Amino acid sequence: MAALSSLEAPPWLGAEGLTRCRRALGGKLVRETWKYSPLPKVTDALIQTDVHQDPPVEALPPEAALHRFDELDAPPQFGIDLNRYPLAGIAAARAGTGWLIKVERTPSHPLRLAAPSLGVSAPVLLQVAPGCRVDIEQEAAEAASEGGLGAQVLVLSLGPDSEATCATAELASSVDRWSLLQVHLQRNAALTLNHQCTVGNFQRQDLNVALAGEGARLSSVGAALIQEGGRLDQQVVIEHASRGTVSRIKQHNLAAGRSRCTFNGRIHIHPGAAGADADLSNRNLALDSSAEVNTKPELEIYNDDVRCAHGATVGQLDAEVLFYLLSRGLGPQQAQRLLSLGFLRDGLAGPFAERAATAFAAHFMSA
Amino acid sequence: MSLLEVHDLHASVNGEPILRNLSLRVETGEIHAIMGPNGSGKSTLANVLAGRPGYEVTAGQVSFNGAGLTGLEPEARAQAGLFLAFQYPVEIPGLSNMEFLKAAWDSHRAAQGAQPESAVSFMKRARALAKSLELNPEFLKRGVNEGFSGGEKKRNEILQLLLLEPKLAVLDETDSGLDIDALQTVAAGINRFCSADTGVLLITHYQRLLNHIVPDRVHVLSEGRIVASGDRHLAEKLEAEGYAWLSD
Ligand SMILES: Nc1ncnc2c1ncn2[C@@H]1O[C@H](COP(=O)(O)OP(=O)(O)OP(=O)(O)O)[C@@H](O)[C@H]1O
Ligand SMILES: [Mg+2]
Numbered sequence: 001m002a003a004l005s006s007l008e009a010p011p012w013l014g015a016e017g018l019t020r021c022r023r024a025l026g027g028k029l030v031r032e033t034w035k036y037s038p039l040p041k042v043t044d045a046l047i048q049t050d051v052h053q054d055p056p057v058e059a060l061p062p063e064a065a066l067h068r069f070d071e072l073d074a075p076p077q078f079g080i081d082l083n084r085y086p087l088a089g090i091a092a093a094r095a096g097t098g099w100l101i102k103v104e105r106t107p108s109h110p111l112r113l114a115a116p117s118l119g120v121s122a123p124v125l126l127q128v129a130p131g132c133r134v135d136i137e138q139e140a141a142e143a144a145s146e147g148g149l150g151a152q153v154l155v156l157s158l159g160p161d162s163e164a165t166c167a168t169a170e171l172a173s174s175v176d177r178w179s180l181l182q183v184h185l186q187r188n189a190a191l192t193l194n195h196q197c198t199v200g201n202f203q204r205q206d207l208n209v210a211l212a213g214e215g216a217r218l219s220s221v222g223a224a225l226i227q228e229g230g231r232l233d234q235q236v237v238i239e240h241a242s243r244g245t246v247s248r249i250k251q252h253n254l255a256a257g258r259s260r261c262t263f264n265g266r267i268h269i270h271p272g273a274a275g276a277d278a279d280l281s282n283r284n285l286a287l288d289s290s291a292e293v294n295t296k297p298e299l300e301i302y303n304d305d306v307r308c309a310h311g312a313t314v315g316q317l318d319a320e321v322l323f324y325l326l327s328r329g330l331g332p333q334q335a336q337r338l339l340s341l342g343f344l345r346d347g348l349a350g351p352f353a354e355r356a357a358t359a360f361a362a363h364f365m366s367a
Numbered sequence: 368m369s370l371l372e373v374h375d376l377h378a379s380v381n382g383e384p385i386l387r388n389l390s391l392r393v394e395t396g397e398i399h400a401i402m403g404p405n406g407s408g409k410s411t412l413a414n415v416l417a418g419r420p421g422y423e424v425t426a427g428q429v430s431f432n433g434a435g436l437t438g439l440e441p442e443a444r445a446q447a448g449l450f451l452a453f454q455y456p457v458e459i460p461g462l463s464n465m466e467f468l469k470a471a472w473d474s475h476r477a478a479q480g481a482q483p484e485s486a487v488s489f490m491k492r493a494r495a496l497a498k499s500l501e502l503n504p505e506f507l508k509r510g511v512n513e514g515f516s517g518g519e520k521k522r523n524e525i526l527q528l529l530l531l532e533p534k535l536a537v538l539d540e541t542d543s544g545l546d547i548d549a550l551q552t553v554a555a556g557i558n559r560f561c562s563a564d565t566g567v568l569l570i571t572h573y574q575r576l577l578n579h580i581v582p583d584r585v586h587v588l589s590e591g592r593i594v595a596s597g598d599r600h601l602a603e604k605l606e607a608e609g610y611a612w613l614s615d
Binding site for chain 2: 324329338339343344
């Protein structure tokens with residue numbers, strides 16, 4: 001049986017980096033951010049599970065180039081805070097290699113990233129050249145079996161004035177998943193994120209966005225349906241590091257049945273981020289009284305000249321709205337179904353929105 | 368048999384007595400206007416009729432089309448042909464107007480033992496009605512009342528009234544917040560609904576709506592009871608003199 005101590009560090013991580021990850025696993029920050037999720041279990045699974053070293057794209061557009069990390073002259077810079085995300089270092093060590101995708105010109109069609117349902121995927125670093133625009137799509141494959149862990153690290157690095165959209169869908173999940181999306185935006189770069197998922201088992205989603213350059217913008221819209229027995233843990237960290245940076249986040253999570261749903265949204269506005277504008281809204285709907293919802297807004301603001309709105313709500317269906325539907329002749333069950341679906345749909349956008357709406361509807365039809 | 372018969376009704380909202388000793392009879396083909404100062408119980412009456420949770424009948428009877436109403440769930444009342452146009456229609460982002468309307472209509476059909484209308488035929492009807500109410504048919508694709516202006520919400524209520532073909536329409540201040548043109552459009556919609564088989568309970572503060580929709584009876588509600596009833600001239604008198612003379 002493999003052990004944490006027997007892992008070997010690849011050059012871009014270094015032995016020292018790996019040691020730091022091992023230490024961070026027991027540290028206060030990680031304990032705090034993994035309060036609602038089984039870190040030892042995920043770490044063990046990460047060390048035991050298979051590794052994918054296959055290229056992460058099937059049809060690479062001619063405007064992009066793909067390199068395996070081992071072939072590069074200099075080790076690539078991930079820019080991941082290993083004290084906060086030590087699992088990223090461990091996943092990288094397990095994978096042994098990684099992939100660099102360089103987008104040098106604007107591709108004419110979306111870049112489709114592979115998302116194997118099981119095993120540790122080699123980390124992917126995607127660099128977008130200044131002024132380019134790229135659409136990234138990633139749809140998790142349906143798992144052939146139940147159980148096991150899928151793990152993934154994706155790093156997006158957006159050059160000045162570049163623009164990216166990144167849409168992910170995990171709509172048939174029957175395995176556990178852990179993923180980290182780390183984004184670094186330079187001056188006037190813009191990112192649109194759309195993430196939709198159904199959660200049947202355990203899912204831990206880490207998102208870290210650094211609005212590093214002046215005028216960098218993030219817009220994220222997401223919806224999750226947590227099914228009976230499912231556990232979703234979303235940890236979001238947004239860093240406003242420069243002047244005039246903007247972030248908009250809307251996440252709608254619906255806990256059906258006995259399930260657990262955690263959303264931790266942290267907005268950090270640095271001293272130099274005058275004129276920063278942050279808006280984070282997380283709404284949660286608990287259909288079953290036994291569902292557990294944790295949502296925690298965290299604001300750290302070191303500049304007075306900012307606009308910052310942070311809203312988190314947990315609730316049942318609105319009685320007024322429910323009565324409106326009943327008064328039109330709809331039965332209580334159908335009314336609940338339509339309102340639940342409406343709540344989730346309100347968190348859908350991007351290329352997978354239709355498919356997600358269909359998957360969500362199927363859930364309520366069979367429920 | 369009257370379409371609606373309210374006899375000696377007493378009702379409480381969240382345990383607070385609001386309606387007292389209220390009696391009213393609406394026959395098919397009739398339009399009754401209900402007027403009265405703010406807080407007099409007009410919306411309470413409308414909500415009691417529609418079966419809103421928290422609105423409790425503590426004494427008296429209400430029958431609709433010859434059958435008792437008070438024991439029925441709100442959806443059963445709607446399926447039996449009672450429609451309430453809300454004073455403050457709610458917004459439901461994520462649920463499209465069209466999907467909502469079709470589901471409501473399907474449930475009406477199912478309650479009558481009829482097959483659902485085809486989506487194509489229903490959409491055609493909905494679009495045509497929207498146009499007749501000067502509501503852009505694109506609104507049918509938007510979330511229910513989502514981002515609608517006050518006037519658009521009221522027109523959407525009338526759209527539902529015409530689509531669902533109830534027997535009794537209880538219209539709670541459907542004229543409030545409408546501009547002059549919208550008032551005419553909405554009034555035309557309501558007149559279109561009126562027939563020898565239907566009845567209307569029209570809650571309003573203003574005579575101006577009654578210039579377009581001529582009521583058979585006008586009732587004045589004050590402190591939860593009907594304090595005066597008369598023909599259309601009562602509304603004109605209220606417009607000219609206010610409510611003060613009623614308490615003299
Ligand atoms: N949920 C409630 N809980 C307690 N009291 C209520 C509730 N809803 C209404 N009331 C009270 O019942 C009385 C009647 O209210 P209602 O809304 O029926 O008046 P209305 O005649 O429709 O007034 P308006 O012209 O302002 O619409 C008021 O005193 C109001 O405060
Ligand atoms: Mg009222």
